[in-house]
Amino acid sequence: MAASALISIKTNDDKIEIVNQLLLPHITEYVEIDIIQDAHDAIKTMKIRGAPAIASLASLTFAQYLSRALRQEPLPDYFSSGGALKAHVQPLLDYLYTARPTAVNLGNATHRLTKKLDDAIAANEDARTIAQSLIEEGKLIAGEDVGRNKAMAKWGGDWLVSRVQPSTGKTLNVLTVCNTGSLATSGYGTALGLITYLHEVGQLDKAYFTQTAPYHQGSRLTALELKTLQIPSVMICDTMVGSLFQHHNIHAVAVGADRIAKNGDTANKIGTYNAAVLAARHKIPFIVVAPISTVDLNIDSGDQIPIEHRPPLEACLVRGAIYPQPSEGKVEQAQVMLTPFGLDGIYNPSFDVTPAELITAIVTEKGVAVKKDGENFFDLTPIV
Template structure:
């Protein structure tokens, strides 16, 4: 399966060029494929904040490269580069509050910085660490895809229909994808009859990104309005809802794109299995429950306008971009370390104590 997955890789959104970072501007898709160049930590932080790059793993990887760019800039300026680099860490850390992969990646970069030996090339060391974070995420994607397919086959080895939300593919990660990676692998394994993609308001990641990725790979995909999910589950024989995660707490609660929670409630009612796919870097084991997760709210303009055109009445707006799905609504969490069915705090603690299995 691994070789088939590698052969199927077609899309990437992050390219490290040694002295600068290139990101595929996901705001322009699917109408244009536009790459942007970034040369500083501040510009990478702004790219994360402005949604040039999005998806929890991709945000973490981009931030790691942002630290490298910050160090390069600080070394060129001279002076106390360590103190100055702290400013770059703070700017990057504040770019998006919910996705824990961001904090995890920056923590990895800080830890490597702390282990520098006297006379060691700091820039080379941090660049190697950022590249390792990128490559590790790609490997995690491949492992999760294989675990996810095994889980799907456990319940049904025939072609079946899936529902997914937001975008969790190659655009959102360092490689094959998380939830969409499982679906892509299931397609390669002959398990996919059809994939229904929620449009995912207000940024339309499902309509613009997920549908684009799947169509480019000839995976049968149907786009639907978010509000059609219950009707789909009732009438179209959906087997699985498969989603990603921006943060998973110690008890198995999951923060993900707004609308995920209602899908889990609907899935429970209709007897549809609910799978969360996320790397171990998305786990925040220091946070007990989802009640403690900081949930980002974004500007009102995102709901009031569409492509720069006013589409709504001039009224107050509530625009949270994440919600929390309780663990008791989740059938399985798939990680690169393995699968936990019906997650609990004890099960997840045992999972996180393992080494990576693939």
């Protein structure tokens, strides 16, 4: 890589810090996560975002909580038995899960920790041993992310190169939606990881990314990440995707996912469905890049994916640095309202669902899935 990637979560012994993504790209401020409630607030208010990143933060914070508890003298009463430990910590896991309902990674992380807890109780392990195994599992959940991101980026990147078969290097132009880089994961990224991989192997010409809406941080974070990595890039408004496809040679659209149903229907940041419809019209491959933990085989289709709606006021506000750009020194920021007061209603979903029929390929760390000829759904069995 030409430069060091940004870091969403920093850990040092017992200390956890996250970069406050609400202030990026103009101000880089790390916020300490000291208690379970801090993690819940950071996830819910979107100080941290990206399905893999929020799962990592929840797992690390839970591990931090238990590590501190084990150092207390005397030990808290809930270490008297495995059952007492479960009665105390299960509500904490359930509470963390409520922070973001659409992103399945968070639920998978909390369910994985619950299963670890239940299996240890069934094996008659003592509460101390159970707590230590939960700490290790929490750290493992966060630590797995970078390696699998690099694996899926290579799978997807190589698949695209094989499909396009460019005759020269620095040829491919790829559009992405929202942020799926190191700020949305524990490192490297999913869809943005694919773009980074193409850049590293000398196949990328430009990365295009959409400004989904004034209040969503995704495009601004993507701009910051691509600039940091020194990857040539172009930002466009989401209403201009059709024009881009008409007048520029775009070889693929690569997006992340917050939840993928059994049939391949995919929930992702609002605006993804728009891009998929336009990509299909222009016969541009549409690639979903996400870890196995994002695939939810318990739901048959996207109709069953819960869609989070953000507070209506968020759709009316924009936050940023005051223009013209200040000279070196303190950056002054402001938040302003773009709409009239007293509107009759505001429709403000955070996500939309792209049907499997509009998706060309789904990539996980285990490989690439494509639909069989004539079918509008995926068999995800080989890649989960």
